[in-house]
Amino acid sequence: MPEGKIIKALSGFYYVLGQEGIVQCRGRGVFRKNKVTPLVGDDVVFQAENDTEGYILEVKERKNELVRPPIANVDQAILVFSAVEPDFSTSLLDRFLVLVEYNHIEPLIVISKMDLIDDEEKAQIDKYASEYRHAGYNVILTSSETAAGLEELHPYLEGKISVFSGQSGVGKSSLLNAIQPELDLKTNDISSHLGRGKHTTRHVELIKVRTGLLADTPGFSSLEFTDIEAAELNFCFPEIERKSEECKFRGCLHMAEPKCAVKQAVEQGEIPEYRYIHYKDFLQEIKDRKPRY
Known part of the structure; x- marks a missing residue:
């Protein structure tokens, strides 16, 4: 079966770029049953009914979405x-x-x-x-x-x-x-x-x-941290992550903990203050997030 990449999704059709060109595909019903929605960027296995039309049979594993x-x-x-x-x-x-x-x-x-x-x-x-x-x-x-x-x-x-x-x-x-x-x-x-x-x-x-x-892509109207946990935010600021290795306490959130290397780096001008302020604001936002059940 041929393989390709979805380069456009519009009105229930998926446009797959394969070796022979672009094929307009629909998703098999099994995707809906398994709650899999093919996305632009997906690598897929498809079946071509003719030169321009076909069906997506399988969505390959994603590295991110x-x-x-x-x-x-x-x-x-x-x-x-x-x-x-x-x-x-x-x-x-x-x-x-x-x-x-x-x-x-x-x-x-x-x-x-x-x-x-x-x-x-x-x-x-x-x-x-x-x-x-x-x-x-x-x-x-x-x-x-x-x-x-x-x-x-x-x-x-x-x-x-x-x-x-x-x-x-x-x-x-x-x-x-x-x-x-x-x-x-x-x-x-x-x-x-x-x-x-x-x-x-x-x-x-x-x-x-x-x-x-x-x-x-369209401009974003909201950018919420719906999946990020408080302990993970540290890894999303590279300079804070690097400096956190010098903190006294493992798992330091760089807020009220003593001997925090990140806070010290901010005071000494190694880390811009606005980056640290944003880190604290985002951390509070994550902590205030309503739990999902």
């Missing part, structure tokens, strides 16, 4: 945040990073609209970029207008399945169009009244960009 956007087997998340319009938000970026880290997906931080900022704003963005790099993240500063940073971005797109994610209105589609003009993705100007962009992406679809596949 995201709920929003619904996609599986992601290699990296390209997190696009604008320098301005909307303003760069470390809190929102850290929320994205935690969810990406928790799902064992490699993050890449891309800061867009660098052409729209003055020297003072640029100095602040450069400082943030330096701090995130020090934490262990790759950061690229870009502009779809001037093409700055695009060459630096290209190697990250080769041979990987990536999700292009970020707050609405940060210029994800503009950036993709600058990387690969023939995509001609729809873009909307940011709504100054609402302070956020209008949704222009309607469904999840993997598109070929350079030698990789990339999902241009």
Whole structure:
């Protein structure tokens, strides 16, 4: 039986990219019975009825999956945040990073609209970029207008399945169009009244960009820590995880515990204070979460 990858899901149909091209498939009833929903990014076994139509028979084991956007087997998340319009938000970026880290997906931080900022704003963005790099993240500063940073971005797109994610209105589609003009993705100007962009992406679809596949995903409206436990949050902040090995108590949550190496690192400026504040805020959010039964 042929195998392929789901590159689009729309109205109950799954578009599978196999060796012979794209086949429009339906899922067998057994999936519904077993409560398996095929996702974009799934590797599947399918049966072709003819050159263009068929049925999905089996969904292969996933290495990861995201709920929003619904996609599986992601290699990296390209997190696009604008320098301005909307303003760069470390809190929102850290929320994205935690969810990406928790799902064992490699993050890449891309800061867009660098052409729209003055020297003072640029100095602040450069400082943030330096701090995130020090934490262990790759950061690229870009502009779809001037093409700055695009060459630096290209190697990250080769041979990987990536999700292009970020707050609405940060210029994800503009950036993709600058990387690969023939995509001609729809873009909307940011709504100054609402302070956020209008949704222009309607469904999840993997598109070929350079030698990789990339999902241009809708902006997120909520990013909740529904599955992360308090003891796991530590592992979603790389610099906090590294420093926690020096804490006196194993399982230290870096809150009120004595001889906490993380709190000491924050006081000494080794870990940016805003990263620690976000860690504490997220930890409280997880602790306040209603239990699920």
